Amino acid sequence: MLVVQSMRAFAAEAKVKPATLLRLAQRLGYNGWGELKSAFIDDLGLRNDTYVSKAEKLIAKGTQPALYEEVFLAHQANLAFTQAENPHSMQQAVTLLDEAKQVYICGFRASFPIAWLLFYVYRLFNRHVSLIDGLASNIEVFTREITAENCLLLTSFAPYSRESLDVLNAARQAEARIIAITDSPVSPLAQAADCTLLFSLSSPSFFPSVVSGMGVAECLLAMLVARHGREAVSKIESAERYLQSSGAHGLLVYPMGGTIDGQLGDHILIAPPFIVSRSELDFVVDTLHKVISEETHKLARRQL
Incomplete structure (x- = not known):
């Protein structure tokens, strides 16, 4: 595997000369094989840069106004990257979801807000949507129902949660269509997905940012409503009327x-x-x- 093997060992396994890998790295814009390997490790989220070490760097920065600007500039950069990466994939994702008889949405730990937004809003105009939330270890309750006629909409980023990978494997075994909202084209989700929506999670804070992931979710939902047309509007109107009459919105x-x-x-x-x-x-x-x-x-x- 690239992460643990030397260049010579990897070249032997690939049945090429080490110089070939060196030229490949340089052709991709890296100074050498070590730099390419380092970038690959970063993409997989395997760098030993803990939340604690990042938090300590924040303390060193203090609360100066520059940090405020830095956080929002990072959001802007993440959103710009995400917008540029996904125009074709977004259309493909809408089609896959539209064709599915049942949609299962899944995201654990820090990815859960993205999954919950998708589920809550999608259910307003499509009742054939389920959330795999892991409550009371209920994952298998949903995974045993997944069929080839269904679609799994899964979100996760490095380090990828064990629960997400378990659901991913179940969907693959069922031959369901898979849409991944993830942070890298080499993530295990992207490698198994029929369609991948990428988002950037760079942040000057100690924890990855999910702002652009939420942006992907909002864009996907808006495009689904546009695809469903008047039928979606009618269902949203019915849901809104119920929420108002039930007093669910409070005072x-x-x-x-x-x-x-x-x-x-x-x-x-x-x-x-x-x-x-x-x-x-x-x-x-x-x-x-x-x-x-x-x-x-x-x-x-x-x-x-």
Whole structure:
């Protein structure tokens, strides 16, 4: 294997001369074989640069404004790289998901936010979507159901979690289509995938950034809605109506002016989100004013 073998050993296994590997490295833009090998190790996330050592470097930098700028510049660079890498693959991913009878979404540890966003939003317009979250060690509950008619949408980055690789192997054995959202074209996910969406996770912080991974997810979801058309809009409308009627969105704050209970000034009204018109808002205000007035008078009479 490239990571552990010397250039001579790797050349012998590949049945070429060591000088051939040296020329290959130089042709790829590296000064030599060692530099190519080092870059490969970095791509696999195998460099012994721990979170602790990176955190210590942050402490050395301090909290100067330059670090603030550096973080957001890294986000911009990651998004620019991700945008440039995926236009064709994004179209391919939309087609694969569209053709699948059932979609399984999976991402563990730091990749879970990407997987959850995909699952939550995708379910708003496609009920044939399941999240493999590993809750109560439930992975096999889903993997035993995967068939060749299904699609696995899997996200992970180095170091790749054991759970992700287990799900990946199950999908391969079932001959399901696989879409990988990952950090490198040589990642184990990309090597097994029918379609790979790459994102960059460079960060001046001690932990990899998933901002561009979330960007991939948002773009994919937007393109799926565009592909599904009016059918998707109808399902989103139905889901939104249910969320509003069930009170799932909680209470909203409505800024108001005028006079309430004799007090002139700025006020706020906290009310359910199903209020969508001025007449409904006026009705709630009048009702509250009436109830407050009655309770105030009752309290005043009890104090006499």
